[in-house]
Structure formats: C-alpha cells, structure tokens
Amino acid sequence: MAVMVRLLFLGLVAAFLAAPLVIVTGVSFNGTARMSFPPVHPGVLWYSTFVTDPGWMSAFVLSLGVAAAAAVVAVSLAFPIAYVRWRYPSRMARWLETLAQLAFVLPLIVLAIGFMVFWSTLGHVGRVENTIFSHAAVFVSLPLATITMGFRSVDPALVEAARTLGARDEDVLHTVLRPIVLPYVVSGAVFVFILSLNEYIIANFVAGFEVQTLPIKVFNSLRMGFQPTMCVGAVLFMVVDILAFTVVAVRGDLPKLLGGRAR
C-alpha cells in the first residue's frame, strides 16, 4: 500500500514535469498550421519549414555559438579563482567567489536591467559580446562550484609526491591537477552552455534586437501569432539539453556533482 502511494506520487510528478514537453513535441508533428494536440495529420512538415527557413536556422546556430562562447568565458573566469582558492590563502579569490555567487542569486530581471544600462552607458549596444559576457558573468558560479569540487577531490599525497620529485607549480598543474580536474571543468562548462542556450530575459535586454537567439525568436513569434515552427525549435533544444546532460551523467558522477553522496 505504502509502496503504491509512493509510486503514484513519483508518477504524478513525472507526468507534471513531462506534460509540457510531450505536448510541445506532439504539436511540432502537426500536419496543419493549427496548434492541436494530439497532432492532426501527423508529419514532419514544420521540421522541413524550420530547416529551410534561414531566419530560424540562423537563430539556432547563433544560440549555439553564443552558448559555447559563454561557456568558454565562464570557465576562463572560474578556473583561476578555483585554482587560487585551492593553492593560496587569498582574500581576493574569496571575494571574487562571493561576487560570482551574488550574480547567480539576484533576480534575472534586475540583472537584465543592470546589464542593459551598463552596455548602453559604454556605448556598446547590440553586440554579440554583450550577450556572451553577460551570460558568462551570471552563470560563472556553476563552473566555479564544480571546479572547486574537482580541486577538493585531489589527493594531497599526489601533489606532495610530485613536489618531492622536483615538480614546480606549473608542472603540478599540468601533469597532476589537469587530468583530475578536467571532467569537472567540462561539466561546469556544459551547465553554462545549456543555461545560456535557454536564457531569454538577459539576452533580450542586452541585445535582443540585433542578436536574436532562438528563445528571443520564439518569444517574438509567440507575440505575433502561433506557428508550429516554434515547437520544432523547442524540440531541438530539448534534444540538445538531454544529450548534454546524458554526457555529463555517463562520463561523470552526476549525483556527486549535484552535492549528493559520492559513488
């Protein structure tokens, strides 16, 4: 009885989480321009529309590029902070870590307005760098957390042994630390990539008119009227998301990365 209740509860949560995804996927296979679920005359009509429409395809490709660049920038900010935190007693590094965490907990709309006035005051309006650096700054605390976890998992005896054998700091970093920390760097980068890919508010406020990422494009078509093409964009995003997280789960220890018990 108790087991049944538990399974029922888990099943209901699963249904709640899956319902919108299932419906959007269903609508994307409509054979007509109506937003019906279950789909009417199922087919891949809107998929071919999406692929042949330069507007949709360029928004999709742009989103992937912005997200990849934001992930690289975020890691380039997070890695030095995490390394210095691990290697030296630095107040500066701790302060930067707090700043990064602060950016993550502020409401997105406030950050969006802050970034908007910042880039306009600089006179640097509507550039793709605005979106990239804003996303990197907001999401930097994720790679910072995973990379810090990576450095913590290093056995001090390994570093000690390398030092005794005459390794300098650079040698330790490249030969001992790099292979241990690399998976944590990659999973931190994946988190930034996915969140940047899906982020709308900041992207829209810093350069939404010129740098039209896929969420912005979906939002704009949402305001102008429905077309199942936007569902195709949504489905593509879901596929990218699930692939990326599966890679993290297969290559690393996902429960541990999220702070749970290690394997």
Place this chain on the structure above:
Amino acid sequence: MLRVAAWLTWPAVVLCATVLVPFLLLLRISFAAPDPSGLWIPVVTLDAYRGLLNREFAGALLYSLAMALLVAAVTVSIGFPFTYLMTRLNRRAQVVWLVFLLMSLSLSDVLNAFSWQVMLSKRGGFVSLLAALGIVARPESLTPGDGAVWASLVYGVLPFAVVTLYPALSRLPPEIVEAARTLGASPGRAFRNVVIPMCRGPLVAAFVISAVLVLGAYVSPLVLGRPQSWTLAVLIGNAALAGHDVPRAAAMSVCMLVAVSLLGGVSAWATRRR
C-alpha cells in the same frame, strides 16, 4: 603574491565590470531623471521613487510577493517529499531522474510559458481531457489566467527546489528512518518527526530560492497572465523597454532587491533559531 595577481587579473576585471559596475550603476540611475531620447539625465532626484508611491505600485508589489510566497510554498511541499522518495531509489534510477530534472530546469522560460499556453489552450489536450471527464462543461481556453501563471511558475522552480534539497536528503543516512520505524513510527510519522526536522536548513533555503525565482519571473506572467495580474518583474521590464523610463525601472529593481534581501534575512534568522 605576484602569481596570485597574475591568475586573478582576468576574472577580477571581468567580474567587477559585469557584476559590480552594473549593480552600482543601477543604484545611481534610480536617483536620476529619465531622458526620453536616451537613458538618463545625471541629476540627483528622488522622483523615480516618488513615482512609486501610489496604490498601483503597492498593489503590484504585494501581489508579486504574495504570489512568490504561495508558489514557493506549493513548490516546496511537492518538492520535499518528492526529493526524499527520489533519494531512496537506487543510484541508476536517481541518475535518470536527475537528467530529467536538469532538462526541465534548463528549459527556457519562453518554452515553459509557451508549452503551458499550448497545453491549456482550447485544442491543447488538457482542456478536452477535463471536458471528457465532466470537470468542465465546455472546453474553453485556460489562458490567460492566474491558474496558468501559477502552474507554469511551479513547473519552472520545482527543479531548482529539488536540486537545492537533493544534497541534504541524499546524505541522510537510511538507518535513522529505519530506527524510527523499528521503534514503531509509521512511515508518515517518521518522515514528519525525523526527516523534516533534520532538513530544516535546506527546506528554508529551497523555499527562499523558489520565492526569489518567482519574484524575478518575467515571461510567464507576461505571456500567460492578464494585465491586472502582471508582476513587479513585468512592470520593470515594461518601464525599461516600452516606457523608456530607465530610472523608474531602476528604482523598482532596487525595491525588488530590498524584498529579496528581506526574504534572505528572515530565512537566515529562521534557521538560526532553535
């Protein structure tokens, strides 16, 4: 020392420029005058704040806060038992759940709002289901409406609440619950009297994180809500984009930050007591 400086120059410059400076700029602009042809006129005035001293803004602020607390309460009361049950599953099942949760966590606000709009529209399946079950007489669209906004917000923040609760519940030793059971407690009672008190801190954290996320939510209320139930975040966005009144948007942002800090402060106080 030189090494530390060499490592930290790049992150320090970028983070100060992209986090600290915009924040200070926002604070400054909230005391400036609007410039219809640009952003702001560099004078010092309280006009933007004075413009908020009216019934409409107070109403929107209270409505946003009440909605944030309500949605956070619903989210945590689903999320906590769910996370507990999920961490009792075997590791492989947990990984599948986590991938699924991370996917819905990262789902764009836009896609979230849009999915709910499709789902709750006349032909979106859910309404026909309700009609077929006889719960509603005739299939009619449920958007725009407050119910749609709340459903979409709970959907948006639930994964964040679960991810916040996961570490504590995942590390909770199963022996403790077994001990309570051996001593005669029912599973429900063991959960209420043992698990919940042990996770007080993470529970409050999950509640606050959910409330802050809802407070900052912009897309769902805008797309799924009626204009009279637009939240503070929507008003901020509208003032900045449509109204070209950046100081007003900045002043409202400062009010929102005050509300967020109050929430954080109250929760810190609540976890320290007892």
